[in-house]
Amino acid sequence: MTARTLYDMELSGNCYKVRLFCALLGLDVALEPVDLMAGAHKQSPFIDLNPFGQVPVLQDGDVVLRDSQAILVYLARKYGGENWLPTDPVGMASVVNWLMVAENEIARGPGDARLHDKFGFPVDADGARANAASILGLLETHLEENEWLALDRPTIADIACMPYVALGHEGGVPLDSYPAIQAWVGRIKALPGFVAMPAL
Amino acid sequence: MTARTLYDMELSGNCYKVRLFCALLGLDVALEPVDLMAGAHKQSPFIDLNPFGQVPVLQDGDVVLRDSQAILVYLARKYGGENWLPTDPVGMASVVNWLMVAENEIARGPGDARLHDKFGFPVDADGARANAASILGLLETHLEENEWLALDRPTIADIACMPYVALGHEGGVPLDSYPAIQAWVGRIKALPGFVAMPAL
Known part of the structure; x- marks a missing residue:
């Protein structure tokens, strides 16, 4: 069991960025599909995770983050050392x-x-x-x-x-x-x- | 003389972000107005500094950066310690x-x-x-x-x-x-x- 979950939509390029970067880092991540066609992203429980009502959202233990670029920053800093996002x-x-x-x-x-x-x-x-x-x-x-x-x-x-x-x-x-x-x-x-x- | 120059436009909110953050950090910065009405941002020499043809651009010694948000990141990391942009x-x-x-x-x-x-x-x-x-x-x-x-x-x-x-x-x-x-x-x-x- 992983405590890392990506609220995901397969055809979203923004969700794909997170799936791709997890794969490059060798990180397991459970995918939780969000049914955008049914409007699931604009309703509870998803909207409580992300008031912006957009995928992706990453939940990593207690951490919940929106925006694909911000999620990449988080993953790079937490699991990537200086390789993918240097701090200088x-x-x-x-x-x-x-x-x-x-x-x-x-x-x-x-x-x-x-x-x-x-x-x-x-x-x-x-x-x-x-x-x-x-x-x-x-x-x-x-x-x-x-x-x-x-x-x-x-x-x-x-x-x-x-x-x-x-x-x-x-x-x-x-x-x-x-x-x-x-x-x-x-x-x-x-x-x-x-x-x-x-x-x- | 300062080696720090902001290519600036007074009415640009993006340029103002940089002026404001320099002021909050207590940093001197020389302002070099770019005449957007005359199209100076789309011609040499400005376009050679920033091929995107947009203000602001910050030159700090040898460093040249575009995009107001990226400039804020640079200034925060270089002059702000962990205060304005933590690294965790x-x-x-x-x-x-x-x-x-x-x-x-x-x-x-x-x-x-x-x-x-x-x-x-x-x-x-x-x-x-x-x-x-x-x-x-x-x-x-x-x-x-x-x-x-x-x-x-x-x-x-x-x-x-x-x-x-x-x-x-x-x-x-x-x-x-x-x-x-x-x-x-x-x-x-x-x-x-x-x-x-x-x-x-």
């Missing part, structure tokens, strides 16, 4: 910078485009695809000269940013014209312990 | 959780509404105000039972989240019906070293 000021800020790109530019780009196309969310799909072109161009340029996003090794920056970029084709944002991004996704897929998700 | 897993994740709220829900709520009303950005103002009502309701409930957002003391979570909440009236999102949020803004304004910005 420049190293930590460099990683956090890309966590913010995941939460902002990538979410508002390929993330929102996929919400529209795959799940029928009423978002501005053209605006999201324009945002996607902007952030993918920046990522491509960065990854032409860097193997990993933040440091000279994989960090939670890569875990946070990869899923919605690699799922872009489900929102009309394919990666055909971004070879450096494709190569980076390939490097993440080659990490020991990597697990996939549907459509990835 | 739960404490750090609790702070980062609210940095993500600043980057996501607050930006997509009162932040976008202000971009529309004050600066004429072509964003969905009604959608932004609906987002604002949602996040302000969550903040109000949280602050009815907590003096500060993340821990039992002020952290960079409070610095990151306050500006666009307190500027909401410039985007048609006043705080009249949110007394707990108003009291929290008041506590931040009472911190030793606090500095204001226009409309705050």
Whole structure:
């Protein structure tokens, strides 16, 4: 029995980030599916764990955390030593910078485009695809000269940013014209312990 | 002479976060205004510092950082000890959780509404105000039972989240019906070293 539970939705890229990072760290985690189609995320008991009414939520013993990026920070600090999130000021800020790109530019780009196309969310799909072109161009340029996003090794920056970029084709944002991004996704897929998700 | 420079825009809440936190830490910082109206943020030399073409950017000696939340992390780790951003897993994740709220829900709520009303950005103002009502309701409930957002003391979570909440009236999102949020803004304004910005 594990005391570590992820409140999960299989097709959520944000939940997948947590599943992937647990796998890379070699951590067991029990998956508790939340039925978003039935609105379970907006009702008790889930809403009592996370008033924001969103997956993922991680429960690790007495600790309950929301937001995929914050959960990655927790897991990295608790189980990853300095490897995945260093504590020196420049190293930590460099990683956090890309966590913010995941939460902002990538979410508002390929993330929102996929919400529209795959799940029928009423978002501005053209605006999201324009945002996607902007952030993918920046990522491509960065990854032409860097193997990993933040440091000279994989960090939670890569875990946070990869899923919605690699799922872009489900929102009309394919990666055909971004070879450096494709190569980076390939490097993440080659990490020991990597697990996939549907459509990835 | 200081080797610390903030590439700044006076009316940007994101730049203000950095000015405010430097003031609270007692750090000198030279302000280098970037003329966004003239498009200086999209051209050399600024774009070479930050390919994203956004303020703020902090230069501290050889270190160059973008994104207000990442800059707060850097300053907290370098100059703030454990006070403003602790390094224990739960404490750090609790702070980062609210940095993500600043980057996501607050930006997509009162932040976008202000971009529309004050600066004429072509964003969905009604959608932004609906987002604002949602996040302000969550903040109000949280602050009815907590003096500060993340821990039992002020952290960079409070610095990151306050500006666009307190500027909401410039985007048609006043705080009249949110007394707990108003009291929290008041506590931040009472911190030793606090500095204001226009409309705050």
